[in-house]
Amino acid sequence: MDPEKALERSGLPTLRVSETSAWILLNRPQQHNRFEPADIEALSAMLRELAGHKGLRVLIVTASGPSFSSGFDLDTLSSERAVECTAAFAAMCDLLEALPIPTVCGLNGNVYGGATDFALACDFRIGVEGCRLQMSPARLGIQYYHSGLRRYVERLGLPEAKRLFLMGEQIDTATMLRIGFLTESCTPDRFEARLEVVAGMLAQRSPASLRGLKASLNSICRGTADPAEINARFFESLSCADAQEGLKAWSERRLPGFAAV
Known part of the structure; x- marks a missing residue:
């Protein structure tokens, strides 16, 4: 079997690198692209590799299927590996934020839980019209790690961070745009083309x-x-x-x- 096809069937994220751009695809559509421990490990390795790639000018992160991501795998959250794996997830988001090149998150659908911080770690977020967001640790009886809270406050401001974390309400595309979570939105039929345009634009810069x-x-x-x-x-x-x-x-x-x- 072709190694790339085998990787796709495994459910692990895939990485495609061209001369000036890189594309990461979350690849668990049947589970709404939740982040499992193996995904976190694979993504962290990809990000460390990309950080040392001298020719790259932009990274695009998006997902397969109708959802962007349902967030951190709740089965892992209730297991003995919870602390280890959530610490690894936080470190992975920090790696994404620290990547020296511009990063674009293509939200092809709804984004929930820890995936919202993964998206906030990117420089730009382009979402399809109709996508929704929810962050609700208080509903699960847990708190949150420092760098994730910092990103929320820095990107969205304290009032919106409190609203999303403490109330845990679901918000629509228009609200995501208004509070600055989304950089822009577009119709589903224009989504992939818009990501290509943004990637091409950044690839032309110094x-x-x-x-x-x-x-x-x-x-x-x-x-x-x-x-x-x-x-x-x-x-x-x-x-x-x-x-x-x-x-x-x-x-x-x-x-x-x-x-x-």
């Missing part, structure tokens, strides 16, 4: 600029930014090869040919 800007913006949001360091990167970039190529391409009305990082 890899060095993308990585530097993402790092600076994240540190500013988190309150850990060093203004002198960010300014130094900016002034240094003014005379770099990418700036020369970008300005020349702009004046010549053509696409720039930026170097890989």
Whole structure:
């Protein structure tokens, strides 16, 4: 059997890498793409591999079937491995957030529980119209890990984070857009094409600029930014090869040919 087909049948996430972009596909549609321990291990290995890939400019994460993800596997949550596996899940989301390249989460359907934090760890979230979200640890009698709570507060603000965590109500696409969980939404028939457009757009940008800007913006949001360091990167970039190529391409009305990082 073809190794790629065998991986698909196993239910594990799949990774496809091209010259400038990578695509991760969650692959348990019969279980609404819940995160099982094997998935967490596989995704963590993929993210560590991608972090060291010098040619990449964008990562797209999406899922097969009608749902994006129902969240963390509840059978594991009630097992003896609960602490071990939830710690691994939190670390995986942190790896995704720390990836130096821009990341886009394609929400092809509903997103629940821990999968909402997985999506928030990405830089952009594009959802299909009709998708819904619910985060309800209080209904399960549990609390939540620090980095996940931090992402909620940073991305959505404290009032919305409290609303979603404490009340646990389900929200619709319009609300997801209004509070900033979704960057944008589109009809199901345009979803895959829109992901391709966004991936192509980011692939045309300067890899060095993308990585530097993402790092600076994240540190500013988190309150850990060093203004002198960010300014130094900016002034240094003014005379770099990418700036020369970008300005020349702009004046010549053509696409720039930026170097890989």
